[in-house]
Amino acid sequence: MSNYAIGLHSARSRKILIADDEEISRNILGNLLESDYELVYAENGQQAWEILEQQGQTLSLVMLDQYMPGMTGMDLLKKAKMDENLKAIPVIMMTADERSEVESLEAGASDFFSKPYPHPDVILARVRRAIELYEDRQILSSTERDTLTGLYNWEFFCSYVSQYDRYYPDLVMDAAVVDISHFHMFNERYGTSSGNLILSRMAKKIRQAISGKGGIVCRRSADVFYLYLPQGTDYAELRKSLMNLTEPGDDFNGKVHVRMGVYPAVDKELDIGRRFDRAKSASDRVRSIYSEPLGIYDDQLRQHELYEEQLVEDFQRALDEKQFVLYFQPKYDVTQSTPQFAGAEALVRWIHPDRGFLPPGDFIPLFESNGLIRNLDEYVWEQAAASIRRWKEHYHLPLAVSVNVSRMDFYDANLVDTFADLIRRYGLEPGELHLEVTESAYEQDSEQMIRTITRLRELGFLIEMDDFGQGYSSLHMISSLPIDVLKLDMRFVREAFGQTKNTRMIEIVLDISDYLGVPVVAEGVENEEQYRELKRLGCDMIQGYYFSKPLPPADFEELLKKQQAGILSGHGISVDFEHRKVLKQMRRVTYSNIAQALAMDYALIFYVDLEQDTYIEYSTGDGHDEFSVTRWGKDFFGVCMTWVERVVHPQDSAKFRETFSRDRLLGELAHERSVSLTYRTMMQGEVGYVRLKATRLSKTDDRHIIFGMRYVDAEVQRANQAISFENLAKAFASDYYSIFYVDEETGEFLEYSAGRNAGELKIERQGGDFFTFMRQELKENVYSEDQDLVMSSFTRENLTQVLDQSEKFTMNYRRVLDHQPSYVHLKAIRMQGGETPHIVIGISDIDSQIRREMDYMKALRDANRDALTGVRNKRAFLEQIRQLNGLIRSGDVEEFAVAMCDVNHLKEVNDLKGHKFGDDLLKNACKQICDIFKHSPVFRIGGDEFVAVLVGSDYAERDALMKRMESCNKEAAEQGGVVVACGISDYKSGTDDSVEQVLERADSAMYANKEYLKQSDSRRENG
Amino acid sequence: MDILEKLNAMGVRTEEGLARCLGQENFYLSLVQRALRDEEFEKLGSAIGQGRHSEAFEYAHALKGACGNLSLTPLYEPLCEITEWLRNGKACDYAPVLGQILSTREKMLELFTL
Incomplete structure (x- = not known):
């Protein structure tokens, strides 16, 4: 039962069902x-049941005659008590x-x-009592439980943990944290409703698993659960039991990766939050270790915790004493024949008076986790801006320095102003300060982040996406992000030059940067070999020890002096597409190849070089979120045949051998673009289905073949659609249902579709005059309301103009699909990679996304809004009470008052003139209340009851506002308008310990006012 | 003597019945009239006369509820008796009690027609 009741104990607006067959009674x-x-x-049982079903949500009490013909009261009672939605209503x-x-x-x-x-x-007394008891119970259960999972919320969890400790002081207890890895990706992939389903299943599983052990559990945040339970639980076993949340009929993969942290045998002297912080830090320690998903809080962690506590304690002093020092690591533009100094990244170092030089890894993640990073970042920005200013004056050099902006910084609503103010104070150009934002930061609250970043870019700041490739953002998202530079995650550089010597991932990043039209900076470049290879592959900028380690300010100035003697450009971040073009041709990779590779949806890809008889294998690992470039080797066809013995199902082996023998396959591919075979595998006794497909890279390329292997057994396939960089790349192309590749000069075009069969990128259409073709297409397919907009925007002139000025042209509109308007996103960019400039236009279906957002916004609005008046409803009011009570408890509440309002004569108007008039009366009354308390939130909490919570200026002027209400009422009484009885009561700090006390006084004051209005009424009537 | 006093004199506990109606005389008397004019009295008579006891029980039960809440004691008491008999399917002579009910009802109704 989900009635939202409020504990005002004033009875009006409660609804009672009276069921009795006898009229007099x-x-x-x-x-x-x-x-x-x-x-x-209701006149009989059946009628009563119908009312219960229709209006159960709004009933506060049912009064049932036991004996009624047909369905008796007793039958009805039993039936209602069996119904999940009705059983809580008192009878x-x-x-x-x-x-x-x-x-x-x-x-x-x-x-x-x-x-x-x-x-x-x-x-009367018993009716009132029954309703009060019911509402108190409702309030209790709706505030102590998390509505999604039905688990305790954190506040109540804490109070139960303390109770537990009081009752069982000698019991040894563990604190455990359960965390679903990359849950936001699950939400992104399957939608929030599936995500919510997974969370409630997880809650149910945890409850089942600990039932009988005497533990308690709560949901702490989105996908994090806290457990408090007596020692003796096998956590490895528990964790395993939580991994599979699949249920029959799911249209998503319910297998999740769960991480756990345990703080065993808790110290009960510690406050509860600290106990779980320890379990959480054990869980965080194993965050990146996929094979070890269970962390235990031990002495090593304790020492670490103490160390961190000390650092936090030292922080403010360190800021005051300027112990934090900025180091500058130069960046070099490598697109020319000799590397050119092009700017620097400001990096913070802590020179601790007792501990000496502290590596950033020791304190940056720590300050990120506790919010101190905000202060540190601001300090760094300030120092960096001051340095740029000084260097500008001394060396007359235009110089771009990048600074880091942490995820936490984006919670500051004034961030844009902070930066604008900073450059104003130091007289800098916005382009002189580059802002580095990590990719993972974008995932957190992308919408707000994108808004802020867009505003910063509008002001002229350049945005560098840091650690690109490390996070898990979807490529669809990346393509819509406002960024100016991609910084390649150092890990890729390390991997590329590690044992496997594989640079494929870097190439993919470069291809994406081409697509986005932004340059790439490679970090962590340590030696000449790396530098040469990265330059050869087409990186635009290099940062790393090979050129220079991060330099203390004095040394960096020395470098500037040298530069001053020579030539230097500090704004040198731009893409030299000519340079890329040459490199591209060297790599013999063309757009269509990339698009094709991106569109693939394979678990394993083999890139086979027939001439050299070598191959490279890319795969997603066994884990859910790992990607590895698996291996490379020689003699692919030989390897292929070893599979026949090892994994191919005996009944399919002959067919497999025949299809993938070298000579036979090359013969087929001479006249076919691709050859594929679906076969069965036997692995650990289980049969799976696999499709292997061989494709020539292009018509003119006889040298390379790509083999894609795909698990077509649906579940295996899903489990392997891991969240990896490569998958993101795949998603990139498959997000677009149509991709046009248009020669900008001739208008010749090819239309690719990555549609129905994943892994296939086929040419849908081709033609000579793209714009005529496309405008005709749009004319036929665009929804009538959007026609004008689309036809005026999508012209050759406009497109060319926009692309001359910025790197992309985008537009959302609705096309007509199955006679219904459906949202699509069109994006166009210019590619300079070919012999002549080409425009690539991708059209993606964003209908479900937009509708989901619209639904969500509407649901959000509706859930807390009263449908009739549009002000917030009882549910919102309950939440407001909860929040205020929290503030009262913590002592943080600011002065406020409550105005209780009641619309006079609503019942008479309803009875005499009908509900339409009653509704209008309510709307007018509500408008009056909102007009008077115009700076305060107004809630409709019952049929004719409204509450305003007066804060700020309304609070200060409450007496005057009450007078205004009175004069409105007086005027209304004389002219037959809306009369609103109103009572205001202040929160009395130190005396009141809950909002309910204030409400009760306001309620009494309102009644007194109502009585007064009634008397004035009759005085007036009596002349 | 007004109707309330006359009802009282007949044994009706008007004070109690009025209290249930929040002391609203007019409301109380309108309910009393409505109860007395209820056709279920006739239906009760004919159901008993024709031996349809379970149907008769329904009528008696409903009448008992109404008369009870209005404290029409001279009707309520015999109605209780007859309801119990009917509930148990007792084979007995219903006529005297039924006669008493119907004549009391007539007498009370007369108060409203005078």
Whole structure:
């Protein structure tokens, strides 16, 4: 039952169902209750059941005659108590047969009246009591439980943990944290509703797993659960039992990766938050270790914790004493024949008076986790800006320095102003300060982040996406992000020059940067070999020890002096596409190849060089979120044949051998673009289905073949659609249902579709005059309301103009699909990679995304809004009470008052003139209340009841506002307008310990006002 | 002597019945009239006369509820008796009690027609 009740204990607006077949009894009860309650009547059991089903959500009480022809009151009671949605509504049974009292109460009735009825006062008191008890219970359960999972919320969890400790002081307890890895990706992939389903299943599983062990559990945040349970649990086993949340009929893969941290045998002297911080730090320690998903808080962690506590303690002093020092690591533009100094990244170092030089890894993640990074970042920005200013003056050099902006910084609503103010104070150009934002930061709250970053870019700041490739953002998202530079994650550089010597991932990043039209900076370049290879592959900028380690300010100035003697450009970040073009041709990779590779949806890809008889294998690992470039080797066809013995199902081996023998396959590929075979595998005794497909790279390329292997067994396939960089790349192309590759000069075009069969990128259409073709297409397919907009925007001139000025042209519109408008996103960019400039246009289907967002926004609005008046509803009010009570408890509450309002004569208007008039009366009354308390939130909490929570200027002027209300009422009474009884009461700091006390006083004041208005009314009537 | 006093004199506990109606005389008397004019009295008579006891029980039960809540004791008491008999399917002579009910009802109704 989800009635949202409020504990005001004023009865009006509660609704009671009276079910009695006998009219006189109904009338007597009705007469007794109608002035205090809204009543609905049923003349028999069946009718009562129908009302219960339709209006159950709004009923506060049911009064049932036990004996009714047909369905009796007792039948109805039993039926209601079986119904999940109705069972909480209190029922009072009424009968002449006192013997059935026990039976009624046992069947779940809250109370019992004998007939003939007892004294009216008794009835009123018991009705009121039954409703109060019910509402108190509702409030309790709706505030102590998390609505999604039904688990305790954190506040109540804490109070139960303390109770637990009081009752079982000698019991040894563990604190454990359960965390679903990369849960936001699950949400992104399958939608929030599937995500919510997974969370509630997880809650259920945890509850089942710990039931009988005597533990308690809560949901701490989105996908993080806290468990408090007696020692003796096998956590490895528990963790395993939580990994599979699949249920029959799912249209998503319910297997999740779960990480756990345990702080065993907790120190009960520690406060509860600290106990779970320890479990959390154990869990965080194993965050990146896929094979070890269970972390235990041990002495090593404790020492580390103490160390970190010390650093936090030293932080403020370190800031004051300027112990933090900026080092500058130069960046070099390598697109020319000799590397050119092109700017620097500011990096912070801590020279600790006792501990010496502290590596950033020791304190940056720590300060990121506790919010101190905000202060540190601001300090760094300030120092960096001051340095740039000084160097500008001394060396007259334009110089771009990049600084890091942490995820936490984006929670500051004034971030844009902070930067604008910073460059103003130091007289800098916005382009002189580059802002580095890590890719993982974008994932957190992308919408707000994108808004902020877009504003910063509008001001002229350049945005560098740091650690690109490390995070898990979807490529669809990346392509819509406002960024100016991609910084390649150092890990890729390390991997590329590690044992496997594989640079494929870097190449993919470069191809994406081409697509986005932004340059790439490679970090962590340590030696000449790396530098030469990265330059050869087409990196635009290099940063790393090979050129220079991060330099203390004095040394960096030395470098500047040298540069001053020579030539230097500090704004040298730009893409030299000519340079790229040459490199591209060397790599013999063309756009269509890339698009094709991106569109693939394979678990394994083999890139086979027939001439050299070598191959490279790319694969997703066994884990959910790992990607590895698996291996490379010689003699692919030989390897292929070893599979026949090892994994191919005996019944399919002959066919496999035949299809993938070298000579046979090359013969087929001479006249076919691709050859594929679906076969069965046997692995660990289980049969799976696999499709292997061989494709020539291009018509003119006889040298390379790509083999793609795909698990077509649906579940295996899903499990292997890991969250990896390569998958993101795949998603990139498959996000677009149509991709046009247009020669900008001739208008010749090819249309690719990455549609229905994943892994296939086929040419849909081709033609000579793209713009005529496309405008015709749009004319036929665009939804009528969007026609004008689309036709005026999508012209050759406009497109060319936009692309001359910025790197992309985008537009959202609705096309007509199955006679319905459906949202699509069109994006165009210019590619300089070919012999002549080409425009690539991708069209993606964003309908479900937009509709989901619209639905979500609407649901969000609706859930907390009263449908009639548009002000916030009772549910929102309950939340407001909860928040205020929290502030009162913590002592952080600011002064406030509550205005309780009640619309006079609503019932009469409803009865005499009908509900339409009643509704208008309510709307007008609401408008009046909102007009008077215009700076305060107004809630409709009952049929004719409104509450305003007065803060700020409304609070200061509450007496004047009350006077205004009174004069409005006076005028209304004379002219027949809306009269609103109103009572205001202040929160009395030090005396009131909850909002309810304030509400009760406001309620009494309102009643007094109502009485006064009534008397004025009759005085007026009597002349 | 007004109707309330006359009802009282007949044994009706008007004070109690009025209390259930929050002391609203007019409301109480309108309910009393409605109860007395209820056709279920006639239906009760004919159901008993024709031996349809379970149907008769329904009528008696409903009438008992109404009369009880209005404290029409001279009707309520025999109605209780007859309801119990009917509930148990007792084979007995219903006529005297039924006669008493119907004549009391007539007498009370007369108060409203005078």
